Amino acid sequence: MKKDKWLIALAAGVGTAGLIYAFWPKNKIPGNAIVQPFDKNKYLGLWHEIARLPNHIERNLKDVTENYTLNADGTINVVTRAYNFEKNKPVEATGKMKLAGAHNKGRLKVAYHLPIYLNYNILDVDAGYQYALVAGNSMDHLWILSRETTIPDEIKEHFLEKAAGLGFNTTLLEWM
Numbered sequence: 001m002k003k004d005k006w007l008i009a010l011a012a013g014v015g016t017a018g019l020i021y022a023f024w025p026k027n028k029i030p031g032n033a034i035v036q037p038f039d040k041n042k043y044l045g046l047w048h049e050i051a052r053l054p055n056h057i058e059r060n061l062k063d064v065t066e067n068y069t070l071n072a073d074g075t076i077n078v079v080t081r082a083y084n085f086e087k088n089k090p091v092e093a094t095g096k097m098k099l100a101g102a103h104n105k106g107r108l109k110v111a112y113h114l115p116i117y118l119n120y121n122i123l124d125v126d127a128g129y130q131y132a133l134v135a136g137n138s139m140d141h142l143w144i145l146s147r148e149t150t151i152p153d154e155i156k157e158h159f160l161e162k163a164a165g166l167g168f169n170t171t172l173l174e175w176m
Contacts, residue, residue: 034123037105065080075096100117
């Protein structure tokens with residue numbers, strides 16, 4: 001009986017290790033690519049998704065916006081709204097963000113389903129906090145955001161060059 005329990009525990013451990021390996025980011029964002037200094041208060045407010053790398057979470061979504069507001073405890077409330085064109089209806093999700101590390105660095109974590117926090121890295125933001133280049137923890141998640149529904153060509157080109165220089169495949173970006 002003890003041998004059976006040991007084999008089950010070993011199989012569970014190997015399975016867990018395999019899942020961790022499968023989902024662990026292979027190409028992580030370099031720490032020096034993240035914006036510093038960063039002002040979370042200037043980042044608050046409404047952002048429009050201009051472009052994104054395809055991902056399963058946002059499949060069939062368009063007109064994606066994110067609205068960030070400050071909570072009393074210093075965390076950030078995030079409300080994501082979009083239109084699901086396959087289901088022909090608007091969708092909304094509410095989450096929570098917090099700084100991950102230095103308070104003046106654009107490294108955050110976001111959770112829509114607590115307690116699972118995902119990385120949210122700000123790679124570039126203009127001086128007026130009108131346009132932002134954001135990534136997850138790997139080269140698989142990239143977004144270009146704007147306070148308006150458009151972005152100037154010079155900002156777009158700058159973000160594309162920066163993303164490509166970091167190793168992102170910008171040819172795969174979906175433009176909204």
